[in-house]
Amino acid sequence: MSDHYTLRVNGADYEVRDSWPGESLLDVLRDRLGLLGTKGACEQGECGSCSVLIDGGLVCACLVMAASAQGQAITTVEGLAPDGAPSDVQRAFVETGAVQCGFCTPGLIMAVHALLDGDSRPPGHSDTDGLSESAVREALAGNLCRCTGYGRILEAVERVVVERRR
Amino acid sequence: MTVLDAPSGVRAGTLGDSVLRPDGDAKTQGTFEFSSDLTADGCLFGGTLRSPHPYARILSIDLSGAWQTPGVQAVITADDVPGRRTYGLIVADQPVFATDIVRYVGEPIAAVAADDPETCRRALAAIHVEYEVLTPLLDPEAALDPATALIHPDGNVISSQPVLHGDGNATGDVVVEGTYEIGMQDQAFLGLEAALAVPDPGGRSLEVYVATQWMHEDRRQMADCLGLDPEAIRLVLGGVGGAFGAREDISLQIHTSLLALRLGRPVRMAYDRAESFLGHVHRHPATIWMRHHATADGQLVKVESRMVFDGGAYASTSEAVLLNAVTQAAGPYRCPNAVIEGHAVRTNHLPCGAMRGFGVVQACFAHESQMDKLALACDLDPWEIRLRNAMRTGDRTLTGQVVQNVAPVEECLRETAALPLPDEPVGGQLRADGSTDVMKLPGGAGRTTTTSEVVRGIGWGVSIKNLMYSAGFDDYATARCRLGDGVATLKFATVEVGQGFVTLAGQIARSVLGVDEVVLGRIDTQIGSAGSTSASRQTWMSGGAVAAACRAVRDRLFLHVAEQHGVDPEGLVIDGTDVLDNATGWRIGVADASAGVDIDETVEYHHPATEPLDENGQGDCHVGFVFVAHRAVVDVDPELGLVKVVQLATAQDVGRALNPLSITGQIEGGIAQGLGLAVMEEIVQTDGVIRNGNFTDYLLPTFLDMPDVVATLIEQPDPLAPLGAKGVGEPPTISSTPAIVAAIRDAMRQVDGVGRPLDRVPVRPADICLPATTATAESAS
Numbered sequence: 001m002s003d004h005y006t007l008r009v010n011g012a013d014y015e016v017r018d019s020w021p022g023e024s025l026l027d028v029l030r031d032r033l034g035l036l037g038t039k040g041a042c043e044q045g046e047c048g049s050c051s052v053l054i055d056g057g058l059v060c061a062c063l064v065m066a067a068s069a070q071g072q073a074i075t076t077v078e079g080l081a082p083d084g085a086p087s088d089v090q091r092a093f094v095e096t097g098a099v100q101c102g103f104c105t106p107g108l109i110m111a112v113h114a115l116l117d118g119d120s121r122p123p124g125h126s127d128t129d130g131l132s133e134s135a136v137r138e139a140l141a142g143n144l145c146r147c148t149g150y151g152r153i154l155e156a157v158e159r160v161v162v163e164r165r166r
Numbered sequence: 167m168t169v170l171d172a173p174s175g176v177r178a179g180t181l182g183d184s185v186l187r188p189d190g191d192a193k194t195q196g197t198f199e200f201s202s203d204l205t206a207d208g209c210l211f212g213g214t215l216r217s218p219h220p221y222a223r224i225l226s227i228d229l230s231g232a233w234q235t236p237g238v239q240a241v242i243t244a245d246d247v248p249g250r251r252t253y254g255l256i257v258a259d260q261p262v263f264a265t266d267i268v269r270y271v272g273e274p275i276a277a278v279a280a281d282d283p284e285t286c287r288r289a290l291a292a293i294h295v296e297y298e299v300l301t302p303l304l305d306p307e308a309a310l311d312p313a314t315a316l317i318h319p320d321g322n323v324i325s326s327q328p329v330l331h332g333d334g335n336a337t338g339d340v341v342v343e344g345t346y347e348i349g350m351q352d353q354a355f356l357g358l359e360a361a362l363a364v365p366d367p368g369g370r371s372l373e374v375y376v377a378t379q380w381m382h383e384d385r386r387q388m389a390d391c392l393g394l395d396p397e398a399i400r401l402v403l404g405g406v407g408g409a410f411g412a413r414e415d416i417s418l419q420i421h422t423s424l425l426a427l428r429l430g431r432p433v434r435m436a437y438d439r440a441e442s443f444l445g446h447v448h449r450h451p452a453t454i455w456m457r458h459h460a461t462a463d464g465q466l467v468k469v470e471s472r473m474v475f476d477g478g479a480y481a482s483t484s485e486a487v488l489l490n491a492v493t494q495a496a497g498p499y500r501c502p503n504a505v506i507e508g509h510a511v512r513t514n515h516l517p518c519g520a521m522r523g524f525g526v527v528q529a530c531f532a533h534e535s536q537m538d539k540l541a542l543a544c545d546l547d548p549w550e551i552r553l554r555n556a557m558r559t560g561d562r563t564l565t566g567q568v569v570q571n572v573a574p575v576e577e578c579l580r581e582t583a584a585l586p587l588p589d590e591p592v593g594g595q596l597r598a599d600g601s602t603d604v605m606k607l608p609g610g611a612g613r614t615t616t617t618s619e620v621v622r623g624i625g626w627g628v629s630i631k632n633l634m635y636s637a638g639f640d641d642y643a644t645a646r647c648r649l650g651d652g653v654a655t656l657k658f659a660t661v662e663v664g665q666g667f668v669t670l671a672g673q674i675a676r677s678v679l680g681v682d683e684v685v686l687g688r689i690d691t692q693i694g695s696a697g698s699t700s701a702s703r704q705t706w707m708s709g710g711a712v713a714a715a716c717r718a719v720r721d722r723l724f725l726h727v728a729e730q731h732g733v734d735p736e737g738l739v740i741d742g743t744d745v746l747d748n749a750t751g752w753r754i755g756v757a758d759a760s761a762g763v764d765i766d767e768t769v770e771y772h773h774p775a776t777e778p779l780d781e782n783g784q785g786d787c788h789v790g791f792v793f794v795a796h797r798a799v800v801d802v803d804p805e806l807g808l809v810k811v812v813q814l815a816t817a818q819d820v821g822r823a824l825n826p827l828s829i830t831g832q833i834e835g836g837i838a839q840g841l842g843l844a845v846m847e848e849i850v851q852t853d854g855v856i857r858n859g860n861f862t863d864y865l866l867p868t869f870l871d872m873p874d875v876v877a878t879l880i881e882q883p884d885p886l887a888p889l890g891a892k893g894v895g896e897p898p899t900i901s902s903t904p905a906i907v908a909a910i911r912d913a914m915r916q917v918d919g920v921g922r923p924l925d926r927v928p929v930r931p932a933d934i935c936l937p938a939t940t941a942t943a944e945s946a947s
Contacts, residue, residue, distance in 0.1 A: 020284075036196070036199075037196020037197065038196070039356070039357075040358075041357070041358060041407075041439065041861075042439045042860065042861040042862075043438060044439075044860060044861065046860075046862050047356060047861050076196070077194075077195065077196035078195075078196055080195070081195050086191060086194060090191075090195060091194075093190070093194045094187065094191060094194055095186060097184070097827040097828065097830060097831050099187055099189075099190050099193050099194060100664035100665065100666070100831055100835065101355070101356070101357060101406060101407045101408040101409075101664025102189065102190075102192075102193030102194075102198055102405075102664065103200060103355075103357040103407030103408060104356050105194055106194070106195075106196040132603070134605040134606065136869075137605065137869040137870050138605055138611070138870060140869045141868040141869045141870045143869070144356065144861070144866050144868060145356075145835075146353075146354055146355055146408050146410070146838075147408055147664050147831070147835045148831055148835045148838075149831075149833075149834030149836070149837055149838035149867075149872050149875065150834070150869045150872045151830070151834040151872070151874075151875055152827075152830065152831055153869075154869075
């Protein structure tokens with residue numbers, strides 16, 4: 001392997017130098033690329049704080065070798081509001097009180113985007129007639145939040161689903 | 167749960183409105199700086215070497231391997247501590263670095279600063295410590311035995327506290343007793359411990375950015391150990407990713423500062439999750455025996471109790487935790503007589519201290535379990551027996567203190583009972599295609615359970631919690647308000663951990679001063695103490711200080727305007743942007759009104775004094791009290807012992823709802839932690855070694871574990887509270903735990919008519935699914 005490689009993050013190319021071969025995407029994003037919006041809280045894929053999208057799929061950045069993400073499109077929380085205009089999910093989190101300490105928030109925002117982007121189902125009673133509360137809870141069960149008890153986060157998701165149907 | 171709308175007529179942004187967080191955009195966009203995000207030019211990385219043994223004598227420490235690691239800049243031990251070598255919140259009994267003895271797994275021995283984290287790890291691994299392993303003291307009862315060898319010069323008993331109230335010989339027609347155990351819970355904030363220390367040139371002062379709960383107390387302990395004046399340390403709040411009590415004690419503050427001062431370079435330290443489990447205090451495990459006496463119709467006559475709290479290796483706040491537990495042992499009920507003894511002891515377990523609920527969580531699980539036993543013995547409904555004993559304003563606590571706060575225990579009970587039960591049938595609604603939604607069943611996606619096997623139970627929990635610090639401690643708060651160009655600038659050292667004081671402070675200024683535009687200064691030690699963000703105290707204390715500072719500024723402005731413009735100061739108000747004379751309609755912009763004068767007021771708010779308990783545990787030791795009721799609905803698979811919590815209903819005494827949205831967040835989040843203690847969360851130690859110090863093995867409630875929460879806020883403004891509002895953070899955590907356990911017991915009684923003792927939390931599947939007789943026999947043995 002060469003001593004440097006390129007990662008495409010939020011539409012921009014970043015040169016990664018002096019990274020050791022097994023270095024996690026989380027550490028490379030934070031410590032080498034200075035993208036601090038992605039958080040680390042367990043480093044074993046349990047808490048979801050480091051959730052990012054790779055080619056649109058949700059992953060825990062702590063479990064991904066950074067070098068293996070070459071040639072793929074990585075999206076971090078910084079890529080959602082590049083011009084400072086928040087996404088609908090980000091706005092809904094603030095407006096519904098889904099944010100307290102905020103440490104889990106970037107990861108959850110990524111997880112909600114992964115859940116809702118490309119999913120046009122209305123809120124429904126069950127997955128056959130819409131996006132059910134159960135399905136939302138299951139989809140976000142990989143993201144721990146210690147402050148909110150998840151109630152306001154559920155409301156934020158429901159708000160976005162309703163808004164997107166308008 | 168539905169968020170209450172702000173009452174009509176509330177001006178946007180003021181008290182009563184669900185104002186949104188000022189840091190919300192930064193937190194959702196990833197630009198909010200947590201302490202773990204901070205760095206500085208030329209910054210080194212610090213790390214800590216910790217003991218692998220619960221109890222051992224250090225025979226030698228060989229640092230040469232660390233010094234020889236390329237990229238290592240400093241290696242320090244106890245010999246490098248220039249000031250006091252021990253620290254602690256109440257007593258300084260904990261070494262900054264162990265010297266001769268290590269007393270728990272994880273006790274710091276040395277620290278390293280290196281060019282990068284990996285070098286730091288290698289250097290720590292290269293330190294060779296020779297130990298003589300000793301037999302650890304792990305049984306709290308043994309710690310109470312005077313014959314047991316002392317594991318610390320201060321002794322094995324950290325604190326003992328009796329509470330003797332009324333007639334100790336009184337007896338009741340009905341007597342029930344039980345012994346209850348509470349496991350060790352972790353606060354499990356997500357934002358790990360991190361600090362950045364930046365020394366000033368010359369190395370006699372420094373700036374430290376840290377995620378903490380109490381800036382000035384950190385600074386006091388740091389100054390003692392660093393051998394500096396407190397003024398030589400400028401503490402700045404690094405963004406805090408949750409706290410819940412775990413940041414009240416020192417963790418890495420002193421170590422980081424020692425390295426930075428030694429090297430004259432910035433140093434940052436950051437724990438990983440495994441180190442975090444070792445590096446902060448936890449909720450005390452406790453064993454609580456209780457015997458309740460009542461009349462045949464369920465009126466409490468006497469409570470007897472013996473409580474033993476395992477404080478672990480060092481004192482931390484054990485004494486205060488114990489005081490809370492023994493003084494509130496009867497719960498939110500009138501009880502004329504009590505005989506209580508409590509002990510907090512030292513063992514070679516992980517040190518324990520503050521966690522949300524602070525001693526009352528443990529006591530509440532015991533007294534609420536007892537109230538259910540009493541209800542059964544008196545043939546009363548669990549709700550009815552609580553109502554019959556509900557405390558009111560004017561009643562006395564077990565310490566003889568008259569409750570002067572509003573005490574709407576009865577309203578909490580009635581309003582909770584009025585909340586709708588879940589409309590979902592047992593096992594959840596069927597899907598449109600007639601299939602079961604397995605995520606609604608105990609065991610969830612494991613598909614272990616079928617609907618026909620599920621039994622539903624309902625349980626109650628009610629609690630009292632003291633607000634603020636107790637027993638004579640003056641935990642005052644300081645705030646500054648400055649008015650310039652029509653803008654109010656607030657300054658305080660009140661730590662924001664996520665609870666939302668940064669939101670509330672602006673609301674207070676808009677309501678009390680009346681100016682809409684409010685700016686918050688940096689949270690640091692460049693102002694007096696605000697006390698700790700704990701004990702549900704900042705809304706009352708720092709809220710009181712901000713309100714007083716705003717009032718002082720407003721009064722000075724009105725006098726100035728009156729002098730300048732010949733109006734009556736008594737008739738003036740500020741309506742957001744203008745000073746308005748209500749009588750005449752005359753107005754002037756705030757910026758113009760204050761032009762040329764500097765109106766800048768700093769105020770300390772003190773709560774009324776409390777007193778230490780006397781030798782019988784009697785006295786007015788608490789500042790005030792808050793109350794809450796919880797009703798839990800659970801679905802249980804009796805064969806596998808699996809539980810799905812279906813709903814939590816609660817009515818909470820809030821005094822006055824200053825920000826309903828923010829309160830909702832505290833209620834739901836607090837209940838999640840109470841649910842965790844009820845059925846999931848416990849730090850397991852075997853022979854003094856932690857077995858599950860990571861998020862794979864320490865189970866935290868996920869989105870799927872949390873039920874729907876339905877809540878009502880009981881609004882009876884408390885005349886004793888500066889804004890009429892009580893703290894809301896702790897109550898949701900306290901009685902949600904016993905409510906859930908009571909609901910599981912209720913379900914199991916329906917299964918075989920016998921029930922399970924479930925006298926230990928967290929409740930484990932085996933506690934539920936093993937035959938009742940076996941479980942009872944085991945708990946009795």
